[in-house]
Amino acid sequence: MNTLRTYRFTFWRAVFGALLLAGAYATYLRFMYGLGAVTNLNDQFPWGIWIGFDILCGVGLAAGGFTLVATVHIFNIEKYKPVLRPAVLTAFLGYLLVIFALMFDLGRPDRIWHPLIMWNPRSVMFEVGWCVTLYTTVLFLEFTPAVFEKLRWHAPLRWFRMISVPLMIAGVILSTLHQSSLGSLFLLVPHKLDKLWYSSFLPLFFFISAIAVGMAMTIFESWHSSKAFGRQLEGPLLASLASVLAVVQSTYVAMRLADLQHRHAWSLLAESRIETWLFLLELGLITLPLALLFQARVRKNPRALYWAALMVIFGFITNRLNISVTGIERASGVSYVPKWTEVAVTLAIIGIGFGLFRLAAKHLPIFEEPDVHGEKVTPAKLRALRVA
């Protein structure tokens, strides 16, 4: 058992090291020789996986933070409290990584602050920039109490308690705005985005699917945390989170199908094009987990639940990549396959994300639940409570 553990650890450490090395070399090339040298982007196809995956998926996968803050603190559904910290942590790390990733894609990363000074309120990108900046600040403030608890600094914790309610409301509003606005970005290209995906409801779809994937990510993390540290969320809690996920995801699927119907877009599926197959793949990945999640048997089985959550996550990623990459390709007239350096940077960032989450979950009170609002619960007290 012990040797197995050591082996697993070093194997993943080697993977992590390799990803970081490749990423570091790609980073060097990116900043020395420019975007043209490290990406397969061109004037016809200006956005690739750094936008499609790192930004569009990154922001969505970090959506658990705001949904659970709203659930626990605003709707006051206390049973989800143990999920809150990991979700807020994922969100905070997620947003930091998104901003980090953006530094690679921006032609002039040294000017990332420009939208704060030079305004264009008619630009969706301007709004996304502001919301992401403000919300990352909110997440920082929501996350710091965990650090202060670790350091046993009680004075600032009281201060955080004072501002926490307006902060949480601001966080939920900001998230609603920019999660949907990432979809609004593509409203501008009715002439480019394939009819299978272009819909005036894109902002709504982006918002709802982000809520669903945020919950799926929480289930995903709890599983991995239990594998790594034996710390995880309790079964009944995960099962109940899964039923909420089932409801949100089925709303999403129903809306997507109704939209296709409304736009008379079903006939497009009769054409044998690469887009059709990718659309069907996406549809399968967002619909199949429903068949699993609606079964109590699956919700109670951590492994089955993990696979259902993983499908929701992959369905989400497929959707974002379809809209930002494959759905645009035909209109652009060129075919885009990411260069190895693009993939290397993206994988390195994912690796860093896993690494940071691991560090934080190990050293900070993440999967144990002392709280900003109520009384302070020490792990000892928590254990006592559980026994009682």
Add this chain to the structure above:
Amino acid sequence: MAFAILFDSTKCVGCRSCESACAEKWKNPYDDKIAAEERLSAHKLTTVVTKGDKFTRKLCMHCLEPACVSACPVGALQKTAAGPVIYEAEKCMGCRYCMTACAYGAPTYEWNARAPKVRKCNMCIERQTAGKPTACTEACPNEATVCGEREAMIALAKKRLAETPDAYYQKIYGLDEAGGTSVLMLSSVPFEQIGLPANLPKEGLPDFTWRALELIPNIVSVGTVLLGGVYWITHRRQEVVKAEGRLS
């Protein structure tokens, strides 16, 4: 005062004088190899494109409601009252949303520069405001490219369509494509055959995003009240439960 360019592909003989004049104005390199590229790029802000036995031009269309201008988060792109859509490199942070947004593939990027800029035609705004025609117009030996007031250009286009109806596909491209453009085009064949998008809505593209953006004040105000209200109710309920628990 709103300048416009009228390009008449039936008169274009593919001499590429416009290309070289444009390159000269921007101090871009120009040689036979670049002439043969036939696509817009950071060093080629206008190009002649050979379509079988016909020639056409590509350049920024200077939309009346430019998607790029609405896309730019820092306002680096502006539609001037004089007509041209201009770019301020000092503001640009290189997000390239303008390139994604543009229906004509007009903005191009300095992909291999360490501090890259977007490049695009500015319709020679500095020449036009000084009373001179654009460099491409001045270079054109055959009046395939002419420039002047937009109304005058539309009138000229209509005149050409009426005088030799057989020579033309009876339509002025740019009158209302995505809200209209300041570069108008004439052709002997349907415009998609000379590489212009035929699937554009009549409405300006910025309207599509604005319909979502204009909801923001409502989402913020209604959302804040709603969330604040829900917070108050759910926590009040808890307090009531606590207080009643103490009483009983």
